[in-house]
Amino acid sequence: MITKVSPDKMNDIAPLFSRWEETLIWSCLQGHMGQAFTDDIEYPTAAQIITGDFCYFAGNANHANAKELVRNIPWDYSRPWILMITQNELWNELIEEAYPDNFKKYNRYAIKKEPDVFNKDTLHRFIDALSAEYKIVPIDESIYYWSQSNKWAQDFCSQFKSYADYQKHGLGYVAIYDGKPVCGASSYTYYDNGIEIEIGTLEPHRRKGLAAACAAALIIECLAKGLYPSWDAANCASVALAEKLGYHFANEYVTYEITGFKREPSQTPDIKYVRMQGREIAYRTGMPVGIFAAVHRLQEAGLLTDEEKAVYHEIDQVWFQDNLPNPPFYDDDKPGKPVTWFKTASSGYMVKKLRPLIDMLEKYGKPYDIVYTNFPGRIVYEDEWQVAVYSDNAPGRISPLSVDHLPLYAEVIRQSFMTAARDFNLTEENCPTHTSFITNERLKEKIQDGYFTYGYFSNGKLVGFVSLTDTGGGIYELNHLAVLPEVRHLGCGKALLDYCMEKVNELGGTKITIGIIEENTVLKDWYAANKFTHKGTKKFEHFPFTVGYMEWMI
Numbered sequence: 001m002i003t004k005v006s007p008d009k010m011n012d013i014a015p016l017f018s019r020w021e022e023t024l025i026w027s028c029l030q031g032h033m034g035q036a037f038t039d040d041i042e043y044p045t046a047a048q049i050i051t052g053d054f055c056y057f058a059g060n061a062n063h064a065n066a067k068e069l070v071r072n073i074p075w076d077y078s079r080p081w082i083l084m085i086t087q088n089e090l091w092n093e094l095i096e097e098a099y100p101d102n103f104k105k106y107n108r109y110a111i112k113k114e115p116d117v118f119n120k121d122t123l124h125r126f127i128d129a130l131s132a133e134y135k136i137v138p139i140d141e142s143i144y145y146w147s148q149s150n151k152w153a154q155d156f157c158s159q160f161k162s163y164a165d166y167q168k169h170g171l172g173y174v175a176i177y178d179g180k181p182v183c184g185a186s187s188y189t190y191y192d193n194g195i196e197i198e199i200g201t202l203e204p205h206r207r208k209g210l211a212a213a214c215a216a217a218l219i220i221e222c223l224a225k226g227l228y229p230s231w232d233a234a235n236c237a238s239v240a241l242a243e244k245l246g247y248h249f250a251n252e253y254v255t256y257e258i259t260g261f262k263r264e265p266s267q268t269p270d271i272k273y274v275r276m277q278g279r280e281i282a283y284r285t286g287m288p289v290g291i292f293a294a295v296h297r298l299q300e301a302g303l304l305t306d307e308e309k310a311v312y313h314e315i316d317q318v319w320f321q322d323n324l325p326n327p328p329f330y331d332d333d334k335p336g337k338p339v340t341w342f343k344t345a346s347s348g349y350m351v352k353k354l355r356p357l358i359d360m361l362e363k364y365g366k367p368y369d370i371v372y373t374n375f376p377g378r379i380v381y382e383d384e385w386q387v388a389v390y391s392d393n394a395p396g397r398i399s400p401l402s403v404d405h406l407p408l409y410a411e412v413i414r415q416s417f418m419t420a421a422r423d424f425n426l427t428e429e430n431c432p433t434h435t436s437f438i439t440n441e442r443l444k445e446k447i448q449d450g451y452f453t454y455g456y457f458s459n460g461k462l463v464g465f466v467s468l469t470d471t472g473g474g475i476y477e478l479n480h481l482a483v484l485p486e487v488r489h490l491g492c493g494k495a496l497l498d499y500c501m502e503k504v505n506e507l508g509g510t511k512i513t514i515g516i517i518e519e520n521t522v523l524k525d526w527y528a529a530n531k532f533t534h535k536g537t538k539k540f541e542h543f544p545f546t547v548g549y550m551e552w553m554i
Contacts, residue, residue, distance in 0.1 A: 004370035042485030194228030416482035518548030
C-alpha cells in the first residue's frame with residue numbers, strides 16, 4: 001500500500017534521504033514544493049519524492065512496496081516524461097523492470113555546493129560584456145505570465161502556483177532583445193536557504209554570452225539575499241557554463257527519462273482503489289473522514305476565505321454533483337455508513353479535480369493521507385468511478401490466541417503503541433509502564449482465567465491484537481487493541497472491536513470498559529463513533545498524561 005506523505009510527516013521519511021545533497025529533495029522535505037509517497041506513513045522503509053520533473057527514490061529497494069513506488073506517477077503530474085534518479089543499482093533495476101520499453105538512460109552532472117566560490121567582479125564582467133542590443137531585467141508579473149505560454153521558457157516559473165508565489169519565493173532575470181525575452185535564468189524551485197537555477201536560451205541567441213550574463217545577475221541577487229544558487233547540469237555545456245561562473249564539478253549520476261507511462265486512466269496497474277482522507281474520525285462510518293468532509297470541517301471552523309469557500313462549493317456541490325453518481329446511502333445520517341473509494345482505472349481526472357482541496361488542507365495544517373489498496377473491504381455499491389465498502393470486512397481472520405503466540409502479539413503491541421509514544425513524547429524514562437515498552441514477562445503475568453486474547457491475521461501474518469479481561473459482574477475490560485501501522489485504515493481495528501463486542505455478548509456480559517490517553521482526541525473520537533461513552537478522567541503520578549475512561553453497554 002502506498003500512502004502520500006502529508007507535510008507534518010515529512011520528517012519521518014527524511015532519514016531515508018539523508019545521503020542526498022539534492023535541493024529538490026530538500027524543497028519537498030521542508031514543505032515548500034513537490035510531493036512524497038511512502039510504503040508506511042508511521043514506519044517508512046522506502047519512499048519517493050517528486051519535485052518538478054524529477055523523481056527520487058530512497059530506502060529499501062527490496063521491500064515489497066518498492067515496485068509500487070517506482071510505478072507511481074501521480075494523477076496531477078502533467079508532463080509526458082519524468083526523470084527518475086536513485087542512488088543504487090537495486091532501484092535502477094526496478095525502474096528498468098517497470099518501464100522496459102519506455103526508459104532512456106543517460107548521465108547528468110552534479111555540481112558542488114560551495115557558498116564562497118563566487119567572485120562578484122567576474123560575475124559583473126559577464127553582464128557588462130553583453131552587446132548593447134540586449135538588456136538584463138528582473139522577471140516581473142508580465143514576464144511571469146509570458147513564460148507560461150512560451151515552451152522554451154516555461155520552466156522559469158512553472159513550479160510556482162501563482163505570480164504571488166513566485167514574487168514571494170522566486171527570483172530571476174531575462175535578457176530582452178527587441179522587446180522580448182530571449183534568454184533567462186530563474187529559480188526552478190526553492191528551499192529554505194536557496195534556489196535551484198533553471199537556464200534557457202532561444203536558439204538564434206545562443207553562444208552570445210546571454211546565459212552567463214543572466215545567470216551572473218541571478219547569482220549576484222542570491223548572494224545579496226543570503227540565498228545559495230544551486231546548479232545541476234543536464235549536459236557538458238551546462239557544466240562548462242557553471243565552471244565559468246565559479247562552480248566546480250562534483251560527479252556524474254545516472255538518470256532515467258521515462259516516457260509513455262500511464263497516468264490516466266490508470267495510475268498504477270497493480271492498485272485498484274484510492275481514497276483521500278483526513279485523520280479525524282467520521283461519526284457515520286467510524287473511519288477517517290473523506291476529503292470533502294475534511295474541508296467542510298475547515299469551513300465550519302471559519303477558516304476558509306470567501307474565495308476558498310467558492311472553490312469548495314464549485315468542486316463539491318457543482319462539478320462532482322454533475323459528474324459523479326451519488327450512492328443511495330449518501331443522504332443517510334445514521335451511523336454504520338460505508339465509505340467510498342475511487343477506482344484508479346477510471347477516475348484519474350476526478351482525483352485531479354480534488355487538488356485545490358488538498359491545498360486547503362495543507363494550508364491550514366490539517367493532516368491527511370492518500371491511501372492506495374486492492375482490498376478496501378466488502379463492496380456494497382459500485383459504479384464506473386467508485387466503490388463503497390464496509391471496511392470491517394477487510395481481508396483477514398480473527399482467532400483466539402494461546403501462550404505460544406505471546407512473543408508474536410507482544411511485538412505487535414509494542415510496534416502499534418509506539419505511534420502514540422512518539423505523538424505524546426513518551427519514553428522509557430518518563431513513562432516506563434506505557435504499553436509501547438511492555439515486556440513479554442509483563443504480558444505473561446496477565447494470563448489467567450478470564451483473560452482472553454485474540455489476533456487478526458492477514459495472509460498468515462499476525463497484524464492485530466486485542467484482549468478482554470473478565471472483571472466480574474458482567475463487565476469486561478478491553479486492553480491493548482493494536483494494529484500494525486502498515487495495515488491501518490483498512491478496518492482491522494474495527495473488526496477486532498466488533499469481535500470483542502460479539503464475544504462479550506456471547507459470554508453473557510453487559511459492558512466493556514477501556515482506558516485511553518485522554519489527550520488522544522483521534523482515538524477518543526474513534527471509540528465514540530463505535531458507540532463508546534466517555535465516563536471520566538483520572539491523573540496518575542506515574543503517567544505524564546491524563547487517563548480517560550470509556551465504556552460500551554450491550
